[in-house]
Amino acid sequence: MKKIPRALSEVIENFERLPSIGPKSAARLGFYLLAVPDGFADKLADSISNLKKRIKICRTCFGVGESDECEICKDVTRNRKIICVVERADEVLAVEAVGGFNGLYHVLGGVINPLEHVGPDDLKISELLERVVKNEIEEIILATNPTIEGEGTALYLKKKLEENNFLGKISRIGSGLPMGAELGFADSVTLSRAFEGRREL
């Protein structure tokens, strides 16, 4: 739209590049920032430009933190013998928000995906194997997502851990119907998983 002043269209175009923000939402956000008091737009801009300067990747688990080692890896009250392996750093927070898990994490940084040229060497897999040996880990929970790539990566990790003579427990997060779902609307893979993963009551 040629009538939009450039300073505004720049903001709108940048917002559009963010995930899940379409052209209409981006325009709405741009006009919203114009209308709110000055302070807020500046605060938002500052927090965004500070983000990369202040956030560090944890050298142990590859999650996010404000120093070389994240708060979770530093926390001595957690069970240091269990590692939960996830794909991305934000998934650590999703699991933390639930609050039931008290072990440590390992962020792979993605999944093995040949179509997108992501191989095992692109992920933090060797670092995981090293960490497992060094810290005498007793259980590994493979919490990659229940997608084709996530499943494949979990199987690959299991194989690698066994090749490295890992003798602890290797588990995979449960798969089946989510809470509140109905059998009639579930897809066939989910349904067959739910039957495979049935538990005695």
Next chain:
Amino acid sequence: MKKIPRALSEVIENFERLPSIGPKSAARLGFYLLAVPDGFADKLADSISNLKKRIKICRTCFGVGESDECEICKDVTRNRKIICVVERADEVLAVEAVGGFNGLYHVLGGVINPLEHVGPDDLKISELLERVVKNEIEEIILATNPTIEGEGTALYLKKKLEENNFLGKISRIGSGLPMGAELGFADSVTLSRAFEGRREL
């Protein structure tokens, strides 16, 4: 979530304050900005902090521009005898995007809304009346939204224009079923408007 580093939670909190962005989207955006190359986060931050510095409100129509008078008001090829009255500056762009209207605009800056303590004096109404007289306007299109407040504001404007001896045409944008809608699913007010606004074919 206490485990999120502060620089990241600040960005997430700021995103959450934007319209139509909930806690999950905000977290997603925060992590997205962490993962993209440095350049983009800086560009986004710069464009936001530049926004208010570079955008000016047009002294004639109260739309947005980069100088004291906006591009539309400066454009001599437009029909300067017709003014379309809208509530907010972004609605100018919505009408412009359609492309059929070639007149000028007037942005009220809201609608009369006693419940939110917005009275006629809080809007650019006296400026509109002045402009109408000064420029010998021939038609005013009242394009406030078809809400209770928008309708009320349109009626108020009509009354005020007539009190000010405006002799030109005053019109209201059409109201009825939107394209693609079905009679059976329309609400009763929309349906009765569609019948009131019927046209001979």
